[in-house]
Amino acid sequence: MRQNKPEIKKQIRLLLTSSRGYINLGRIESLRNNSQYDFYIVGVDIFGDKYKLPILDEQIQIPADNERKYIGMIKKITTEKMIDVILPASDAEVEIISKNKKLLKKMGVGTVCSSYLVTHSAVNKANMLLFLKEKKVDVPKFFIPESIKELILAAKKLGYPKKPIIIKPAFASGNRGVWLIKENFSKELLHSRGIPRISIDEFVKQVGKLKHFPKIVLMEYLSGDEYSVDGLGEKGNPIYVIPRVRVSPLPGYSQEALIHENKEVKEYVEQICRAFGFDSIFNVQLKYGEDGKPKVYEINPRISATAVANTAAGVDLLLFSILKELKITYPKNIQPKKIRMIRFWKEFYTDN
Known part of the structure; x- marks a missing residue:
């Protein structure tokens, strides 16, 4: 035969x-x-x-x-x-x-x-929040101070010290340079694996040593469930939007995550995709606020660290984004299945 x-x-x-x-x-x-x-x-x-x-x-x-x-x-x-x-x-x-x-x-x-205009607007945290606010998309309460005086005033407007707040660089990848501003730490400081904590007085003291006031964003602290959402857009039309709950997040990465349907998060990220006009793969990171609504805190206008988890869920978003760019037909109506991702490290060795 x-x-x-x-x-x-x-x-x-x-x-x-x-x-x-x-x-x-x-x-x-x-x-x-x-x-x-x-x-x-x-x-x-x-x-x-x-x-x-x-x-x-x-x-x-x-x-x-x-x-x-x-x-x-x-x-x-x-x-x-x-x-x-x-x-x-x-x-x-x-x-x-x-x-x-x-x-x-x-x-x-x-x-x-996507295009440079879209990419530049999305990757800068300050520009991103200002852009979406102008487009009437729900975002966290935030301020962009230009001096120590404005920083202290903005912190008070966000409810500090009764409420913790977040300070982050306007431009930085992942959780680099992100600080949780909180007055009382107690024992949690010794056991936390999350973002570093500091009081507003100590932060102001350190910033005061700089020659120029840094470009930073003050933002309300979002305490609800955290999502990392991967998407693929075509001229602003969301082809795929796949929500992923960050079950065990490390600073900047998802150590454990769960892909499952969340209509509210999906529709929210579709709104963001249309607002920016994404024309490629993108990632939106968000958390639920105290008002019970999802709010974006960062956008990656590129492949995310955990985008390959979508492949295991049945949607090869990485491959599809490449095929789209090469003008090769790819499936556009696959429904992702519920799946849990757990990340482990792997070692490589060399005698160089």
Whole structure:
């Protein structure tokens, strides 16, 4: 009996930025495990010790201190390695890549991100909150102080010291630079694994040592359930919006999460997608406030750290976002199934 020849997969040559990031193993494995496409993956990162994850095809060091040199190197690599599409995996890089989206498109290279205007507005926490407030989208109470005097006044307006508040940089990835401002810590300070805590007096004291007042956002503390919601938009039309409850969040990452239907959260994030006009993969992080409503506190206009969990739920959002950019048809009506994700670390070794 004649056996059928195995189907040859179509190759997609992909450039992955920040490829030495802790959570890239899941992304790479997800792309490797799909049944339709053969991914040749070139990783780029600022680390220069020549180590690469074994499941990467290549690893190349790139400059980090100069935007012009960075994009020049990206153009050189995409040409030499015949790259089809770029997957930016950090906030700083998605801004640079989106700024050069049209240029890269002329070179025949796709970019998995929205336009620069959309990306720049979403990635900056201050700009994001101001934009959505103007669009009549419900956001947390917030202030953007420009001096210590304004900072103290804003804290009082947010209910401090009776209520804790959040202070964060206007631009920073994940939970970097985020502080919980609280007057009384008790024993919780010694056992907390969450964001660092500090009193307003101590924060003001440290800020006063700086030459210039930093660009920060003061925001009400959201104490309810926390969601990380992945989405895929086409010119502002939400194709997929998949809510994921952060069961055991570490600062900046989900250690354990549960994908399940939440109509209220889904409709809220669809509203955000339309407001910004997202035209690629994106991620919205939100928590429920004391009024019982979901409120966004951060947006990642790029692939999120835990986006591959959607693949296990039946919706390969990472693959679909790549296919969309390459103008390849992809499914648009899959219903994600309920699934729980638990993250474990894995070690790699080298004699370099």
